[in-house]
Amino acid sequence: xxTVPATTMNQTLFxxxxxxxxxxxxxxxxxxxxxxxxxxxxxQFHATPSTRVEPIRFQHLRLRxxxxxxxxxxQLESLFVVRFGSLKVISRDDAGEEKVQxxxxxxxxxxxxxxxxxxxxxxxxxxxxxxLVVVPFRRFRELSRSSPELELAMYGFLSREICRERKISxxxxxxxxEARVARFLAQVAVRHAALGFSEKSFxxxxxxxxxxxxxxxxxxxxxxxxxxxxxxxxxxxxNRNIIILDLPALAKLRRIPPSKCPLPPTAxxxxxxx
Amino acid sequence: xxTVPATTMNQTLFxxxxxxxxxxxxxxxxxxxxxxxxxxxxxQFHATPSTRVEPIRFQHLRLRxxxxxxxxxxQLESLFVVRFGSLKVISRDDAGEEKVQxxxxxxxxxxxxxxxxxxxxxxxxxxxxxxLVVVPFRRFRELSRSSPELELAMYGFLSREICRERKISxxxxxxxxEARVARFLAQVAVRHAALGFSEKSFxxxxxxxxxxxxxxxxxxxxxxxxxxxxxxxxxxxxNRNIIILDLPALAKLRRIPPSKCPLPPTAxxxxxxx
DNA sequence: CGTTCCCTTGAAATATTTCAATTATAGTGG
DNA sequence: CCACTATAATTGAAATATTTCAAGGGAACG
Numbered sequence: 001x002x003t004v005p006a007t008t009m010n011q012t013l014f015x016x017x018x019x020x021x022x023x024x025x026x027x028x029x030x031x032x033x034x035x036x037x038x039x040x041x042x043x044q045f046h047a048t049p050s051t052r053v054e055p056i057r058f059q060h061l062r063l064r065x066x067x068x069x070x071x072x073x074x075q076l077e078s079l080f081v082v083r084f085g086s087l088k089v090i091s092r093d094d095a096g097e098e099k100v101q102x103x104x105x106x107x108x109x110x111x112x113x114x115x116x117x118x119x120x121x122x123x124x125x126x127x128x129x130x131x132l133v134v135v136p137f138r139r140f141r142e143l144s145r146s147s148p149e150l151e152l153a154m155y156g157f158l159s160r161e162i163c164r165e166r167k168i169s170x171x172x173x174x175x176x177x178e179a180r181v182a183r184f185l186a187q188v189a190v191r192h193a194a195l196g197f198s199e200k201s202f203x204x205x206x207x208x209x210x211x212x213x214x215x216x217x218x219x220x221x222x223x224x225x226x227x228x229x230x231x232x233x234x235x236x237x238x239n240r241n242i243i244i245l246d247l248p249a250l251a252k253l254r255r256i257p258p259s260k261c262p263l264p265p266t267a268x269x270x271x272x273x274x
Numbered sequence: 275x276x277t278v279p280a281t282t283m284n285q286t287l288f289x290x291x292x293x294x295x296x297x298x299x300x301x302x303x304x305x306x307x308x309x310x311x312x313x314x315x316x317x318q319f320h321a322t323p324s325t326r327v328e329p330i331r332f333q334h335l336r337l338r339x340x341x342x343x344x345x346x347x348x349q350l351e352s353l354f355v356v357r358f359g360s361l362k363v364i365s366r367d368d369a370g371e372e373k374v375q376x377x378x379x380x381x382x383x384x385x386x387x388x389x390x391x392x393x394x395x396x397x398x399x400x401x402x403x404x405x406l407v408v409v410p411f412r413r414f415r416e417l418s419r420s421s422p423e424l425e426l427a428m429y430g431f432l433s434r435e436i437c438r439e440r441k442i443s444x445x446x447x448x449x450x451x452e453a454r455v456a457r458f459l460a461q462v463a464v465r466h467a468a469l470g471f472s473e474k475s476f477x478x479x480x481x482x483x484x485x486x487x488x489x490x491x492x493x494x495x496x497x498x499x500x501x502x503x504x505x506x507x508x509x510x511x512x513n514r515n516i517i518i519l520d521l522p523a524l525a526k527l528r529r530i531p532p533s534k535c536p537l538p539p540t541a542x543x544x545x546x547x548x
Numbered sequence: 549c550g551t552t553c554c555c556t557t558g559a560a561a562t563a564t565t566t567c568a569a570t571t572a573t574a575g576t577g578g
Numbered sequence: 579c580c581a582c583t584a585t586a587a588t589t590g591a592a593a594t595a596t597t598t599c600a601a602g603g604g605a606a607c608g
Contacts, residue, residue: 550607552606552607554605554606555602555604556602557603560598560600561596562597563597565595566592566594567590568589568592570588570589571588571589572586572588574583574584574586575583575585576581576583576584577581577582578581578582
């Protein structure tokens with residue numbers, strides 16, 4: 001059971017010749033490009049009449065799983081907009097241990113956290129094959145100067161990112177581990193829906209460990225929380241395949257009721273022992 | 275009781291010589307103003323020769339302890355730059371409970387989190403008497419259009435805020451409560467130093483509860499952590515007065531060694547009882 | 549000088565991490 | 579296509595960390 005076709009979407013969007021890649025490291029830059037208009041729509045920025053159409057085209061960056069769009073310390077030349085695939089954004093603590101700061105998918109802007117240092121302060125690692133639009137920051141600034149709307153959109157983007165981070169901080173500080181996992185799933189579902197994918201059923205692209213790192217808990221706790229959410233009937237879990245059964249409840253959950261406790265409404269018979 | 279006057283807000287922000295103030299609610303707008311150059315220096319933005327000097331002046335907003343610069347849901351008209359005093363930035367969860375998202379002091383920009391919604395998503399509450407520079411967002415955009423440096427500075431500001439939030443998320447997720455408190459104090463010390471105040475000795479303006487809310491723990495735990503840090507000699511605590519004895523150690527601390535346990539290297543005889 | 553809010557401290561109740569063992573799953577090369 | 583190895587996921591039980599509940603002492607404000 002549980003065939004989750006999910007975002008199997010796929011492989012090559014266009015067929016590429018295939019590039020010489022050193023495993024793990026080099027970037028495969030393809031020749032395909034994206035127009036300014038396409039870029040704006042990817043960013044959910046809907047051009048107004050006043051916006052002049054620029055003839056510019058932007059190059060793409062193709063990544064295979066495990067490859068990075070940029071690394072900590074690299075000079076910030078470009079920002080990246082996800083066109084396809086999903087990534088994790090990580091930082092490293094003093095001991096070099098990685099900490100997941102965000103998961104990115106279609107439409108997300110990557111690299112903005114490095115603007116104030118003019119260098120990247122995080123790494124964007126592909127969790128699946130990815131296709132990114134490369135936006136040279138200089139070019140971006142030129143464009144925003146000629147288009148106040150774009151400039152405002154950029155402020156909006158950064159502002160939104162601040163809010164997202166605060167929301168996460170809020171989750172981390174107020175909520176127990178199970179509730180954090182529940183809300184994480186709810187968020188993923190909502191984002192999927194916003195992109196036109198199924199909000200009921202999807203495949204997580206990251207490991208339990210990465211989820212734990214993102215949510216400030218351990219992989220074991222994430223695993224237990226998923227099991228618990230399945231047990232109380234809010235989701236169905238099969239490895240990385242998730243089916244959402246009750247999104248509103250997931251998004252509101254504060255704690256999973258202890259297992260031997262009769263379920264609040266129309267007490268389900270029993271989950272039996274343990 | 276919960277008297278939430280709610281969106282009683284407020285009349286106009288601008289130009290009233292003196293507003294009718296209901297205690298706790300209204301804003302005292304003073305007549306003093308700040309020049310563009312002063313504003314830039316407050317923001318740590320050092321003008322380059324190319325920056326044209328604008329004759330514009332910005333009004334101030336005076337707050338007494340407990341008053342707010344803006345409230346959740348209010349339309350975003352202006353951003354605020356702290357000139358004097360300290361504030362807490364809070365949000366509210368579904369139950370209306372407040373959660374401290376940030377503490378602000380001189381030079382900090384307030385309100386940017388509301389840009390993407392064009393409405394405030396947080397409240398800025400004065401922890402002491404405060405003096406803020408009011409920067410109408412429209413005006414700000416006009417200025418940034420005529421000064422690419424200012425535009426870049428704004429991106430930098432927002433970018434820096436994203437990094438700060440991520441750093442906090444990192445603290446919340448990886449560190450135990452004592453370590454969070456330790457790093458919080460280290461941060462405060464560093465920011466004080468950057469503003470020219472003493473980094474060794476300062477007075478916290480917020481309650482234990484507010485610190486706890488910010489750090490994702492309870493007031494009791496904050497209190498115990500402070501006591502613990504005092505006991506191991508990293509700080510001296512007397513109510514809200516803090517003296518920093520070992521800043522580098524504070525900033526690195528991961529856990530407070532259990533009191534009865536012999537210290538790892540060259541087993542120190544004893545910290546004695548308890 | 550009383551009232552209110554704030555801080556500290558202890559002990560019991562909970563939540564989470566850690567350690568450890570087992571079972572899946574995916575990728576690789578015969 | 580299968581076996582093989584490495585990585586990922588689940589689960590239990592003990593060790594820890596944190597919250598909660600409760601009570602008492604201080605400081606601040608009118």
